[in-house]
Amino acid sequence: MIKIILLLFIAFQSSFVFAKQITWIAIDFAPYYILADDLEGQGRDELLIKLIQQQMPDYTFNYKVFPASRAIHELSNFNNQYCMISLYKTVERQRHIAFSEEYSTIGLSTSAALRKDVAQSLGITNSAIDLEKLVTEHGLTVGVAANRSFGHEIDALLAGLPSKQVLVRPGRDTLESLTIMLLKKRVDVILGYPSEHHYHKLHVDKQDELTQVRLSIASQITAGYAGCNNNAIGKEQIAAISEALKQAHKNEQFRLAMSRWLPEQFQPQLASIFKN
Template structure:
């Protein structure tokens, strides 16, 4: 009888733990190719696929998705009473005041690069497989650069852009700024557009242009890593702990690799794939063997 009572108590505690687990509310944005709301590739965004992959490993953790305009996302994440989580965030000192982050990265992609027309590549004799100097391109060849207003490209690039001749930099405000700049590039109103490689690739496909190429920039880190951030409350901290336990293994899977590589042209896909392979090898060496675990 005592054994039965103990078993009932144990099952009851499991049921309570399950029912008390927080529902994760993911903030999503209409921001392809990270989230794709309405297109032939709807649902194929990198970050939304990562969320699905993460919860496939955490079937006990209920979740929902909440769409916000990009301008409101960080504010809601930082100040919500109920709490939210978001994929692929940079860690900054200001954000850490209101957001709790995973220790392990959740997304990895190539750092910002340049989109340019094929004729520009041919005219300047550029090799798209080699990183180029933004300053050299701008100053030696008097090219114009398109950038999105109020967007950070990382500390080094932000400082570099601020020092470029103002008459050679076109700053575009408003919605869909990168798409607008890409249209300007196609129409030869700018020579270069700064953005993340996956964004350039997605937009060239969406706009049906086969006249655009991408090059990497010299002097910036090869990759950019994004983390999961949750509202800084009890539920958010609990969710982050669970995610950290799963991410270390998740990023070594073939499905994770497929998601991270999906929105890249071939020559940049190979570059990121080499980095992913190295990362996986390092992580695998950190995982203890069965004997060590015992």
């Protein structure tokens, strides 16, 4: 009997400890997390987590770094105890991940980076492009990071393209690797978001060879959500995080964090979101 009581006490204590601390998944994916740079800690999602912590003073926040391609796997494991922000809600993910009711991040939708010479040869200017047409009619190869969702429409489009013309990049620093491959003409188009392309252009495109354009299939605005492992503690944590996000959205620092790495030409579009 004493042994049973002791085990129950330990289990209770363990649950209490986990309930009051959150281990955030951080990924090697600038500019959301900047892990090794002069601007370390100034990633968009890092700034947002700091803002969330201001609304959750009773919680201790920790971090665990994973390759971006492994983050969803870890977050989908029922036996883990992690949380993460800026996630697309998909039907498949909702089976394994407890998502926040409130959005965690908001910004401009998926864009395509490509070389300026390719854009010029195809007559691409600043207007949105038809990605399917570029791949099927012009034979371009598109590069994407492994295990990443861009929302139902774009995910479905990518799944329907010829597999030999879609390069899926696993491992660490995937978008930086894809950007370098783009410069070396190993791929023709890479998908990401405006702030991502802007950050990597600043770091690796020394000759100003790259540009980015919107996708015609994508809506102008996209929202990401927070998620935790879908177990009892994870559900408690995500409920608290959702309440914290509701308060964080009212803070001017939230707006500054969302626009931290957005290229200047896209700033007015994001500003219009917050005015509405």
